[in-house]
Amino acid sequence: MAELVIEGLTKRFGGVTAVDDVSLHVADGEFVTLLGPSGCGKSTTLAAVAGLDRADGGRITVGDRVYFDAARGIYLPPEARSCGLVFQSYALWPHMTVFDNVVFPLTLRKVSAADRRRRVMEVLELVEMAPYAARYPHELSGGQQQRVALARTLVYHPAILLLDEPLSNLDAKLRDRARAWLAELRTRLHLTTIYVTHDQIEALSLSDRIVVMNGGRIAQIGTPQDIYERPADPFVADFIGTTNFLPARVAGASAGRAQLELDDGQRLEVVAARPAEVGSRVTIAFRPEQMHVAPPGPADAAGSVLNTRVTSRSYVGGNWQVGLDLAGAVLRLETRQPPPEDVLRLWLPHAGGILFRGVADAAA
Amino acid sequence: MRTSVAEAPPTPSAFPREIPIQYGTAILVLVLVVAPLLPVLLQSLLDGALYEDSYTFTLGNFAKLARTDGFGQVLINSVVLAGLTTLVAQGIGTLAAILFGRTDLPLARLMGELFLWPLYLSALVLSFGWYAVYGPAGYFTQIWDSLLGEAPWTLYSLGGMAVIAGVSQAPLAYIYCLSSATITDPSLEEAARVSGSGTFRTLWRITLPLMKPAIAYSAVLNFTVGLELLSIPLIFGDPAGITVLTTFLFNNGISSPRPDHGLVATAAALMLVVVCFLVWLQGRMLGNTRRFITLGGKASRPRPFRLGVLRWPLFILAALYILAAVIAPLAVLVLRAFTSFLSPMIPLGEVLTLANFVTIFDYPVYARSVWNSLIVSIVGGALATALVGLIAVIVHRSEFRFRGALSYLALFPRAVPGVVAGIGFFYAFALVPGLGSLRNSIWILVIAFTMRFIPAGIGAVAPMLLQVSHDLDRAARVQGADWWTTSRSIMLPLMRPALVGCFTILFISFFKEYATAIFLFAPGSEVIGTTLLQLWVQGEVGLVAALATIQVAVIALCIAAVRGIFGVKLHG
Numbered sequence: 001m002a003e004l005v006i007e008g009l010t011k012r013f014g015g016v017t018a019v020d021d022v023s024l025h026v027a028d029g030e031f032v033t034l035l036g037p038s039g040c041g042k043s044t045t046l047a048a049v050a051g052l053d054r055a056d057g058g059r060i061t062v063g064d065r066v067y068f069d070a071a072r073g074i075y076l077p078p079e080a081r082s083c084g085l086v087f088q089s090y091a092l093w094p095h096m097t098v099f100d101n102v103v104f105p106l107t108l109r110k111v112s113a114a115d116r117r118r119r120v121m122e123v124l125e126l127v128e129m130a131p132y133a134a135r136y137p138h139e140l141s142g143g144q145q146q147r148v149a150l151a152r153t154l155v156y157h158p159a160i161l162l163l164d165e166p167l168s169n170l171d172a173k174l175r176d177r178a179r180a181w182l183a184e185l186r187t188r189l190h191l192t193t194i195y196v197t198h199d200q201i202e203a204l205s206l207s208d209r210i211v212v213m214n215g216g217r218i219a220q221i222g223t224p225q226d227i228y229e230r231p232a233d234p235f236v237a238d239f240i241g242t243t244n245f246l247p248a249r250v251a252g253a254s255a256g257r258a259q260l261e262l263d264d265g266q267r268l269e270v271v272a273a274r275p276a277e278v279g280s281r282v283t284i285a286f287r288p289e290q291m292h293v294a295p296p297g298p299a300d301a302a303g304s305v306l307n308t309r310v311t312s313r314s315y316v317g318g319n320w321q322v323g324l325d326l327a328g329a330v331l332r333l334e335t336r337q338p339p340p341e342d343v344l345r346l347w348l349p350h351a352g353g354i355l356f357r358g359v360a361d362a363a364a
Numbered sequence: 365m366r367t368s369v370a371e372a373p374p375t376p377s378a379f380p381r382e383i384p385i386q387y388g389t390a391i392l393v394l395v396l397v398v399a400p401l402l403p404v405l406l407q408s409l410l411d412g413a414l415y416e417d418s419y420t421f422t423l424g425n426f427a428k429l430a431r432t433d434g435f436g437q438v439l440i441n442s443v444v445l446a447g448l449t450t451l452v453a454q455g456i457g458t459l460a461a462i463l464f465g466r467t468d469l470p471l472a473r474l475m476g477e478l479f480l481w482p483l484y485l486s487a488l489v490l491s492f493g494w495y496a497v498y499g500p501a502g503y504f505t506q507i508w509d510s511l512l513g514e515a516p517w518t519l520y521s522l523g524g525m526a527v528i529a530g531v532s533q534a535p536l537a538y539i540y541c542l543s544s545a546t547i548t549d550p551s552l553e554e555a556a557r558v559s560g561s562g563t564f565r566t567l568w569r570i571t572l573p574l575m576k577p578a579i580a581y582s583a584v585l586n587f588t589v590g591l592e593l594l595s596i597p598l599i600f601g602d603p604a605g606i607t608v609l610t611t612f613l614f615n616n617g618i619s620s621p622r623p624d625h626g627l628v629a630t631a632a633a634l635m636l637v638v639v640c641f642l643v644w645l646q647g648r649m650l651g652n653t654r655r656f657i658t659l660g661g662k663a664s665r666p667r668p669f670r671l672g673v674l675r676w677p678l679f680i681l682a683a684l685y686i687l688a689a690v691i692a693p694l695a696v697l698v699l700r701a702f703t704s705f706l707s708p709m710i711p712l713g714e715v716l717t718l719a720n721f722v723t724i725f726d727y728p729v730y731a732r733s734v735w736n737s738l739i740v741s742i743v744g745g746a747l748a749t750a751l752v753g754l755i756a757v758i759v760h761r762s763e764f765r766f767r768g769a770l771s772y773l774a775l776f777p778r779a780v781p782g783v784v785a786g787i788g789f790f791y792a793f794a795l796v797p798g799l800g801s802l803r804n805s806i807w808i809l810v811i812a813f814t815m816r817f818i819p820a821g822i823g824a825v826a827p828m829l830l831q832v833s834h835d836l837d838r839a840a841r842v843q844g845a846d847w848w849t850t851s852r853s854i855m856l857p858l859m860r861p862a863l864v865g866c867f868t869i870l871f872i873s874f875f876k877e878y879a880t881a882i883f884l885f886a887p888g889s890e891v892i893g894t895t896l897l898q899l900w901v902q903g904e905v906g907l908v909a910a911l912a913t914i915q916v917a918v919i920a921l922c923i924a925a926v927r928g929i930f931g932v933k934l935h936g
Contacts, residue, residue: 050838050842051841051842052838052841052842077841077846078838078841078842079841079842079843079844079845079846080844081842082844083842084842085838085839085842087835087838087839088835089833089835090835091833091835091836091838091839093836093839093840093854093858094858095857095858095860104840104843104845104853105843105844108843108844108845108849152839152843153843156843156844
């Protein structure tokens with residue numbers, strides 16, 4: 001019923017195209033995250049769905065209602081859309097108690113007084129804030145304010161739920177708790193949800209699907225596993241936490257495997273889904289947990305061993321973080337044993353690395 | 365709680381309510397602002413009176429004005445008076461800002477407060493105060509005369525008037541310089557001191573130059589106020605034959621039995637153009653000022669300078685100034701109100717009386733002016749506050765298509781001198797048929813005062829509104845509240861402190877306003893300001909003092925109440 005369809009959405013601010021021809025289909029009850037760095041257009045997309053900004057082009061529909069259609073000149077004001085939006089700042093009204101904040105949308109909808117009270121207490125119960133109904137927002141902690149903000153949007157059963165970086169104002173410990181709580185709530189509510197964040201852990205742990213955005217465009221749409229294991233380009237790989245990029249040249253290719261030569265002449269072998277052209281420049285990317293310090297002796301059958309230069313080492317409690325230089329590329333590695341001070345023999349797996357054509361500049 | 369069925373948004377009203385409200389407000393402001401200006405500009409281009417049946421367009425009025433005997437002298441007097449006033453106000457104000465705001469002068473806070481008093485009083489009352497102390501038969505003048513021979517000063521000169529006006533306007537310079545000083549990065553001064561620069565060297569080389577934008581801006585502001593000044597030239601200039609633009613307009617437009625409307629309107633138009641230019645200049649400079657002083661941006665109060673051996677001499681000097689320029693005129697005025705005759709030669713006990721106040725309340729004309737002033741200020745102030753709140757919400761919190769134009773329009777009255785607004789509304793009400801009943805009531809004053817002080821009200825409300833996060837009203841909109849519901853239940857309650865401040869400022873402004881009123885009042889609609897001037901002309905000094913005392917007392921009460929109850933700051 002409440003599926004969200006965005007087609008060709010475009011929004012310009014002056015000469016800058018903040019959202020550039022974005023199309024997205026969110027199924028009923030699906031939880032989709034817009035992920036990207038600041039300025040990638042994710043918040044602008046959300047504002048366009050909520051009706052806070054009028055987009056310049058494209059079409060937005062929720063269920064059978066057209067929210068916005070540039071071609072037909074349709075633009076519903078935010079109050080006519082029935083979206084639920086939780087702001088990054090929570091936007092609780094400071095002059096009203098928790099109860100008054102939450103009851104406001106019901107009063108607007110002319111719900112009877114008895115129903116209003118019941119529904120407000122029900123939703124406050126749901127977010128575990130019922131004992132605080134008479135408090136004012138400034139008397140609550142950040143996490144509590146966030147729950148009230150969520151209650152205020154859930155109370156009127158919005159057609160879709162929009163969450164704009166709701167966890168970013170919480171401190172690290174609270175954020176973990178709130179994330180777990182949100183994940184649990186999400187399965188109970190089964191609401192069509194758009195979640196905007198720049199935190200890949202939130203995106204990976206909460207979403208049915210993730211939309212990675214970059215420069216106003218969609219870089220990749222996929223499940224968390226897709227995005228994490230098969231990033232479409234170096235930008236996505238980098239953003240999702242794969243931080244090690246090696247530029248190389250294809251030295252040889254055979255039966256789903258490729259031999260790569262680094263700039264300093266060292267070689268490694270990788271599994272390549274698509275055959276790479278011999279002689280072409282490529283970039284191979286590894287996540288930190290895929291690499292480890294090679295045991296003494298020759299390489300095993302599952303990986304290659306390369307000599308790297310240690311550029312930095314720091315003890316971060318339990319683990320060492322090591323900065324490595326491999327043929328001019330900067331790698332970061334986590335290891336339990338104290339690393340050597342000069343040369344480190346690095347083991348890289350044949351399978352699991354991601355091969356991109358060309359030299360990855362997004363990784364910089 | 366499974367919520368797979370979405371609830372419909374609240375049914376929108378058939379007709380978007382914001383349209384009549386926003387357009388209605390914009391049209392109201394347009395009428396308010398244009399109503400007094402159009403007749404003045406039109407009349408300046410006509411050969412006959414505006415209300416006559418036939419007239420032709422002409423530029424003759426300008427030529428006639430240029431040929432008018434002594435008009436050149438009037439212009440020179442105006443510029444000299446405004447210039448001298450600015451000089452006095454800036455000198456005193458800047459010095460006070462440094463002394464009271466940036467040094468370890470004893471009792472600096474208290475003196476800073478007292479220094480601001482003239483800001484809350486009308487220049488009219490202040491003039492009477494100065495007259496009572498330093499006038500030819502003034503209290504202090506008599507003491508001086510008896511001890512040292514004839515007093516060497518006279519208030520009936522351009523210099524004398526400039527001193528009174530300068531003292532009354534010094535608080536403006538003080539406020540701007542002070543706020544500039546407190547938001548300047550203190551590390552700039554610290555750096556100078558650390559590098560071995562002494563107190564006065566640092567003040568002169570670092571602090572003062574940093575205040576330059578504030579000094580320049582308030583100087584233009586003070587020059588503008590100096591040009592618009594009516595009371596001081598009326599009381600001290602006219603008897604000495606010194607005419608400035610405002611008194612020229614007053615004498616030819618009001619006092620004259622057969623006013624030459626073309627001439628008056630042309631002079632008013634001329635003044636309007638000059639003040640418009642000055643206000644435009646202020647706007648430009650304010651832009652520059654902001655750019656200049658927000659660099660440091662930290663609100664930490666810098667460490668005060670040590671004055672060393674000069675601490676107590678400077679304190680005595682400052683205290684003497686406060687005593688002579690602020691306390692003495694007020695105290696003597698109040699004392700005069702409670703006496704039948706005031707002179708240092710006569711013991712106070714013999715002359716103490718309440719007769720002045722009894723007379724004020726016995727004569728319906730005088731008593732009525734007090735009540736009229738109260739009604740105009742309370743009811744008018746409340747109406748104007750409502751209008752200002754509405755304008756502010758539309759300008760800053762709506763998608764109204766003409767909100768930029770509305771903002772400009774609402775601030776435009778800054779450029780309309782009170783005298784010009786008075787003449788303009790006078791014409792407007794004379795021209796439009798059917799307004800006769802309004803014309804002789806206090807509501808014409810409410811309308812004119814509202815127009816005059818919309819910018820002051822907006823100045824009190826807008827900064828607060830800008831601090832309220834846009835998310836707060838967006839949240840309401842997303843939840844289904846239309847613009848008007850959002851404004852009413854979210855924005856206006858959040859603006860409550862600002863609206864209280866706005867009402868207070870409008871109340872005080874309405875209560876002490878006279879320049880616009882003297883062109884508009886009729887028998888029955890007198891206010892304190894107009895009655896004060898009439899009593900002054902009749903030479904009823906005791907009654908003038910009593911009425912002025914009432915005005916001062918009401919304003920003081922109002923400020924104390926607002927500060928005490930709401931903790932609202934009225935300046936800064």
